[in-house]
Amino acid sequence: MYGAMIGDVIGSKYEFNNIKTKDFPLISQGTDYTDDSVMTAAFAAAIMRAAGEREKSELRFQQILTETLQKFGHRYPYPEGGYGGMFAQWLTDPCPMPYNSFGNGSAMRTSPCALAAVTLEEAKKLARLGAAITHSHREGIKGAEATSAAVFMAKTGCTKDQIRKYIEENYYRLDFICDEIRPEYHFDGTCQGTVPQALEAFLESENFEDAIRTVISIGGDCDTSGAICGAVAWSYWNAQGNDRTTDALKEAVLPLLPKEFTDIAEKFRLFCEKRAEEYRRTGTCAAII
Helix, strand or coil: CHHHHHHHHHHHCCCCCCCCCCCCCCCCCCCCCEHHHHHHHHHHHHHHHHHCCCCCCHHHHHHHHHHHHHHHHHHCCCCECCCCHHHHHHHHCCCCCCCCCCECHHHHCCHHHHHHCCCHHHHHHHHHHHHHCCCCCHHHHHHHHHHHHHHHHHHCCCCHHHHHHHHHHHCCCCCCCHHHHCCCCCCCCECCCCHHHHHHHHHCCCCHHHHHHHHHHCCCCHHHHHHHHHHHHHHHHHHHCCCCHHHHHHHHHHHHCCHHHHHHHHHHHHHHHHHHHHHHHHCCCCCCC
């Protein structure tokens, strides 16, 4: 969860002022959290609430998500960069309905699905259901599911080659490198124009900080691609256990996040650890859905 928020915060300053180099200040005046961090925190809070409900159904899970995302949108109405037009309307709609979007908002908020999940199929299912309450277009769901799958594989110790193979066989062709696309790549608010690029930046990374610098250096929707890449990279490099840049960037970004977000992140970490341990011991655990 911290990976997504770190990528979001660092990318925030460059969303509308792209910087086509990896040599840039990570934190400087104007750096702040955006809607990506707000919705990631909301998603994690919703998953914990859903797991505690007596009623376990897909519909109830989506109801809880909807209620929670709208509450956080009301609580944080003016994040850096604002909310997308259709999503902003959805946040205030008394009867919110999906609007067939394939925007990258479905992918930037989905990392908590993978972090809470104990199987790859659970990670993908949670992401599908979470995307469908707003981004019901098949590409919107695809982007969320691909991101969740990559985060889950990263946290469970899969290699980069295994992650690349899975993404290419099931979601996107990654037949480019970041150095090639950097000169011409521009803002693209779609899943299909953001998720593959963010995943490729992770796959080329040498450590967590390098992943963040790489994804932001290609330009585009930097806070969102930063959140997507950051979520996967954080899980991967923490699983490797030998990357000091994760803790360093966490310490740099924490002061910029609302205390509610960091409180949720810590509670969610314990929640995920408990589910994972229970699953390892018994082969099952308390259901979310």
